[in-house]
Amino acid sequence: MMLVATACALLVVATTLLHYEALRLLGVVLPRLRMRSRAKLMLVIVGAFLAHAAEIALYAGAIYALVRWAGAGALGSTPLSMNVALYFSAETYTSLGYGDVVPQGSLRLVSGVEALNGLLLIGWTASYTYVSMERFWGTEPAPPGGDGGR
Numbered sequence: 001m002m003l004v005a006t007a008c009a010l011l012v013v014a015t016t017l018l019h020y021e022a023l024r025l026l027g028v029v030l031p032r033l034r035m036r037s038r039a040k041l042m043l044v045i046v047g048a049f050l051a052h053a054a055e056i057a058l059y060a061g062a063i064y065a066l067v068r069w070a071g072a073g074a075l076g077s078t079p080l081s082m083n084v085a086l087y088f089s090a091e092t093y094t095s096l097g098y099g100d101v102v103p104q105g106s107l108r109l110v111s112g113v114e115a116l117n118g119l120l121l122i123g124w125t126a127s128y129t130y131v132s133m134e135r136f137w138g139t140e141p142a143p144p145g146g147d148g149g150r
Helices: 002-032 037-068 082-093 107-139
Strands: none
Touching (some): 002 037, 002 107, 037 107, 082 107
16 A cells, blocks of 8 residues: 555656646747747647646556556456556546446555546646636737737
């Protein structure tokens, strides 16, 4: 159980740092780009999506390793594969929770931590996207009879 708790703590730190760096990079690069607001906001969405995908992959890799090599539980009766770990991680991170793949043993702690971590990071992305929309939509002059690039 100590190994799983340590893995959870490391995953929270790693995903938070990854997310911070992804949003910081967007915050530095986007104001310098000469493009319309729509394009900048699409880059925010794509960048955030890629960050979330990487975070899900980190959890999936840890789940796979904990099951395969540490014997920390199982993912239901489904044979373990990286695809199953990715699927389970994505549905847990997003709090979708279909329930068709259920963690067993100490792995249940990882799924609870991942759901909470995903909720926090998705909320952070929503806040960042809102601030970006305000910033970029407010700086572009409106063309005659236009909507300001919105």
